Amino acid sequence: MKPDLIAVYRSLQEKYGYRNWWPLVRGGKSVYLEEFRLRDRTAGEVFEIMAGALLTQNTNWGNAVTAIGRLKENKWLTVKVLDKIPAGKIAAAVKPSGYYRQKAKKLKSLARFIMEDGGGNVLFLKDLPLSEAREKLLGVWGIGPETADSILLYGYGFPVFVVDAYTKRIFSRLGFFDKTHAYETVRKYFEDRLVRDRELFMEYHALLVELGKSACKNSPVCGECVLNMFCPSRV
Numbered sequence: 001m002k003p004d005l006i007a008v009y010r011s012l013q014e015k016y017g018y019r020n021w022w023p024l025v026r027g028g029k030s031v032y033l034e035e036f037r038l039r040d041r042t043a044g045e046v047f048e049i050m051a052g053a054l055l056t057q058n059t060n061w062g063n064a065v066t067a068i069g070r071l072k073e074n075k076w077l078t079v080k081v082l083d084k085i086p087a088g089k090i091a092a093a094v095k096p097s098g099y100y101r102q103k104a105k106k107l108k109s110l111a112r113f114i115m116e117d118g119g120g121n122v123l124f125l126k127d128l129p130l131s132e133a134r135e136k137l138l139g140v141w142g143i144g145p146e147t148a149d150s151i152l153l154y155g156y157g158f159p160v161f162v163v164d165a166y167t168k169r170i171f172s173r174l175g176f177f178d179k180t181h182a183y184e185t186v187r188k189y190f191e192d193r194l195v196r197d198r199e200l201f202m203e204y205h206a207l208l209v210e211l212g213k214s215a216c217k218n219s220p221v222c223g224e225c226v227l228n229m230f231c232p233s234r235v
């Protein structure tokens with residue numbers, strides 16, 4: 001029998017504690033602001049989360065942090081500046097995040113979108129219904145469902161469940177779906193069964209990433225996994 005989604009969440013929370021995602025970058029390092037529990041993100045913070053969600057595509061967070069740190073050092077991490085400066089210059093700054101030419105173009109396409117649709121105001125999406133904000137983000141070149149949902153949840157605080165490769169791997173091993181299930185099917189599965197609470201969704205995703213990195217890896221280390229009593233795939 002499949003375990004209850006909340007039982008999975010509680011076990012992970014007990015093991016890994018409060019994750020407090022999404023980190024911002026200060027002095028070239030990730031910082032996890034406790035105050036995020038109590039307030040909405042500022043426009044600058046939302047834009048940093050947007051840029052981070054693009055820069056961490058196909059690479060680890062540490063490389064994205066270096067790239068964000070370099071953009072910040074140059075004072076380029078604003079919509080107006082990224083819209084204006086040439087892609088080549090941005091590419092050189094974000095090189096540590098890999099696929100840097102593409103990522104520079106993605107940052108420019110994001111900045112252009114905010115200039116055109118939001119008149120330069122990053123927070124304009126916050127006032128839209130979730131489905132409309134999501135559709136708009138998905139229309140931006142370089143933003144797929146995982147990136148859009150990370151931005152919507154961690155930047156704007158919309159209650160949307162972020163699905164990534166770790167989510168699919170862990171829940172396919174737990175017997176919920178097959179790894180090939182479509183993104184939207186998996187997202188809907190969680191959203192239909194959990195209370196639509198943004199803090200729950202923020203923590204749940206962060207905890208799954210922790211489990212995927214520490215125990216439910218490509219070669220799972222089931223002896224160290226807090227979910228092994230639930231798992232039909234444990235070895």
Ligand code: SF4
Binds near residue numbers: 228233234
């Ligand atoms: S018991 Fe093993 S396969 Fe199952 S979720 Fe844990 S690490 Fe993954």
